[in-house]
Amino acid sequence: MTTAPLLEVEGLQVHYPVHRGPLQRRVGTVRAVDGVDLTLARGETLALVGESGCGKSTLGRAVLRLEEPTAGRVAFEGRDLGALGKAELRDARRRMRMIFQDPQASLNPRFRVEDIVGEAYDIHGLSRQERAAGVRELLALVGLSPEHARRFPHEFSGGQRQRIGIARALALHPSFVVCDEPVSALDVSVQAQVVNLLLELQEKLGLAYLFISHDLHLVEFFADRVAVMYLGRIVETAPAKALYRRPRHPYTRALLAASPSLDGEGHHRRAPLQGELPSPLAPPPGCTFHPRCPFAVDRCRAEAPPLRDLGDGVAARCWRAEEIEATGGLLAPAHA
Amino acid sequence: MSDGAPVLAVEGLRTSFGAVRAVDGVSFSVRRGETLCIVGESGSGKSATALSIMGLIPRAAGKVVDGTVRLAGRGDLRRLDDTSMAEVRGRDIGMVFQEPMSALNPVFRIGSQIGEPLRVHRGLSRREAHERAVELLAMVGVPSPAQRALDYPHQLSGGMRQRAVIAMAIACEPALILADEPTTALDVTIQAQILALFEDLQDRLGVAMVFITHDLRVVAEIADQVCVMYAGVVVEQGAARDVLRNPLHPYTQGLLGCVPRAGAGGTSRRLNAIPGTVPSLAALPQGCRFRSRCPHAFARCAEEEPPLLHQGGDGRAFRCWLTEAAA
Ligand SMILES: Nc1ncnc2c1ncn2[C@@H]1O[C@H](COP(=O)(O)OP(=O)(O)O)[C@@H](O)[C@H]1O
Ligand SMILES: Nc1ncnc2c1ncn2[C@@H]1O[C@H](COP(=O)(O)OP(=O)(O)O)[C@@H](O)[C@H]1O
Ligand code: SF4
Ligand code: SF4
Numbered sequence A: 001m002t003t004a005p006l007l008e009v010e011g012l013q014v015h016y017p018v019h020r021g022p023l024q025r026r027v028g029t030v031r032a033v034d035g036v037d038l039t040l041a042r043g044e045t046l047a048l049v050g051e052s053g054c055g056k057s058t059l060g061r062a063v064l065r066l067e068e069p070t071a072g073r074v075a076f077e078g079r080d081l082g083a084l085g086k087a088e089l090r091d092a093r094r095r096m097r098m099i100f101q102d103p104q105a106s107l108n109p110r111f112r113v114e115d116i117v118g119e120a121y122d123i124h125g126l127s128r129q130e131r132a133a134g135v136r137e138l139l140a141l142v143g144l145s146p147e148h149a150r151r152f153p154h155e156f157s158g159g160q161r162q163r164i165g166i167a168r169a170l171a172l173h174p175s176f177v178v179c180d181e182p183v184s185a186l187d188v189s190v191q192a193q194v195v196n197l198l199l200e201l202q203e204k205l206g207l208a209y210l211f212i213s214h215d216l217h218l219v220e221f222f223a224d225r226v227a228v229m230y231l232g233r234i235v236e237t238a239p240a241k242a243l244y245r246r247p248r249h250p251y252t253r254a255l256l257a258a259s260p261s262l263d264g265e266g267h268h269r270r271a272p273l274q275g276e277l278p279s280p281l282a283p284p285p286g287c288t289f290h291p292r293c294p295f296a297v298d299r300c301r302a303e304a305p306p307l308r309d310l311g312d313g314v315a316a317r318c319w320r321a322e323e324i325e326a327t328g329g330l331l332a333p334a335h336a
Numbered sequence B: 001m002s003d004g005a006p007v008l009a010v011e012g013l014r015t016s017f018g019a020v021r022a023v024d025g026v027s028f029s030v031r032r033g034e035t036l037c038i039v040g041e042s043g044s045g046k047s048a049t050a051l052s053i054m055g056l057i058p059r060a061a062g063k064v065v066d067g068t069v070r071l072a073g074r075g076d077l078r079r080l081d082d083t084s085m086a087e088v089r090g091r092d093i094g095m096v097f098q099e100p101m102s103a104l105n106p107v108f109r110i111g112s113q114i115g116e117p118l119r120v121h122r123g124l125s126r127r128e129a130h131e132r133a134v135e136l137l138a139m140v141g142v143p144s145p146a147q148r149a150l151d152y153p154h155q156l157s158g159g160m161r162q163r164a165v166i167a168m169a170i171a172c173e174p175a176l177i178l179a180d181e182p183t184t185a186l187d188v189t190i191q192a193q194i195l196a197l198f199e200d201l202q203d204r205l206g207v208a209m210v211f212i213t214h215d216l217r218v219v220a221e222i223a224d225q226v227c228v229m230y231a232g233v234v235v236e237q238g239a240a241r242d243v244l245r246n247p248l249h250p251y252t253q254g255l256l257g258c259v260p261r262a263g264a265g266g267t268s269r270r271l272n273a274i275p276g277t278v279p280s281l282a283a284l285p286q287g288c289r290f291r292s293r294c295p296h297a298f299a300r301c302a303e304e305e306p307p308l309l310h311q312g313g314d315g316r317a318f319r320c321w322l323t324e325a326a327a
């Protein structure tokens, strides 16, 4: 075995051309993912958080090459995915799978569970017996029973459908699963069941997860490391414990402050973050967070900060991270 | 702050959709300046409760079959005719729903929609209503309100649309705001802004609020009182602080255990999930509705449905045989 990471992402970029008007002229570019670096070790969970539209799903798809990146490199299990031929890429895809937010939309309603879960086996040419045995094993693994195999998706509850989606993803023994908001559409009690299932499967099968979520408390419980995304870029990455105890980027601070919690400390009353996510068609110059940042100074408006290493596995894309922290975030707002 | 007679008092409310008893005996009251949260999983009857209060249960689908809905100064809303009820909806109760587009007409400008109730119920001229609409947009934190008033709904972001709906809801200075999952579709950052806005409006206008959510963390942030609903009934209610700190009903306890937090489950790293799923309202089990999922169920729970038991004089109540023994 090597000590190389399971997944290595470098400078990944997905830009979408935007066309408007009757002639569908190109009017600009959405920089959905704009130069992302990531690494993931075997069995590790990296969570991706940020407001909707910041590029989380696009990044997840591009990592799996379900979406062709406009630039950058993804290496999985030591192989550069961009350099692989069709057959090799298909082979790599057995080991990297995806679970979606909406189990309803991601399961073909006309297929029986056994065909949904067993589909991957067909593509990879297993015998009928092998397939039936495999489906049974997978259903048991996700807490469903063998008789569920003959049923159709509409006969199941939301939580059960998500279990079917998970079974499908696990068919060919992946080492890496992108979970795109896998419990966001589920009721609280069912959400907890599915979260527990994902943890159990990770322990049993040694899975690594890229876990996309907008629930910061869930991520704190679930992830080993967290990457915070803003307008297509990672603005902070840190071990989960460090991120919550000691957020370094003003955006991370704001997200944490805005998250309601059971302690009921009136988080929303801190009026943490003004304004909304700017249009990704016209990102602000300099630090893209500056229009909403209480600490922005002239330099922030002119120069884009790099993702700077702050030690202990923490990096943040902010010129003033140390200064802000030194004052406990109480630094006088720069433009008051 | 929360003294005096209730602004809204709901008593024994029952609403059926055919054989489905979606609301099966719900009672609560809310005072001036106070926030009451109704919390529960999907299908528990939260929206049906809200629609019943507003007289908005679609006639073809179902009806309110029992109970009273008393609004201060209006008496029992169930006795009002359609005209008076329309007036109550436009003037006395401001409504905010999860999806702001359900309250906005896509072909009219924002400002004219906010001004509409002022013209209908307050007799303002078109121009006065427009000026007031711009003030209201400013009040709910919409930047460049004069320009936004001229926009159509699709030109605004989700968060800004919800602010516009709130402006419309408070236009006639209602006594009550009824909000059904108003922040569920929004990012936490925008949710925090909207929750702060609601509280600010309450402080300034003294309005009472019924706020429906599925998120106990939102309850912890904003509620004075809480009703926990399960399969059509309130299983526990009382002061939010008491219910969240010392839940008496096994479902409330279970729901709190499901909320993710750092270090939950210790080294085993598991959430305390509630097993199973919410039962179908069309086929409720006999006895306690929570029985199939309850870790404490015993013989009596299968025989008889527990009534709402009151504890103390502070409105604390719960529906469980076990806690009757403990109380
Ligand atoms: N196929 C596409 N064509 C054009 N723009 C897209 C496409 N997919 C996503 N986008 C845009 O890219 C940005 C990031 O989207 P997405 O990755 O879905 O964000 P998130 O998952 O964080 O909510 C958004 O502005 C979105 O509108
Ligand atoms: N228009 C309708 N027609 C038929 N049944 C309905 C209708 N609206 C609600 N119901 C029934 O009432 C139950 C409660 O629904 P609802 O009040 O919307 O739940 P909640 O808002 O708590 O998710 C549903 O499970 C459904 O069976
Ligand atoms: S670089 Fe400046 S604007 Fe950007 S987050 Fe840091 S302080 Fe704020
Ligand atoms: S009445 Fe019985 S089944 Fe129902 S919540 Fe109480 S202990 Fe559980």
Ligand SMILES: [Mg+2]
Residues within 6 Å of the ligand: A056, A057, A058
């Ligand atoms: Mg997404």
Ligand SMILES: [Mg+2]
Residues within 6 Å of the ligand: B046, B047, B048
């Ligand atoms: Mg509802």
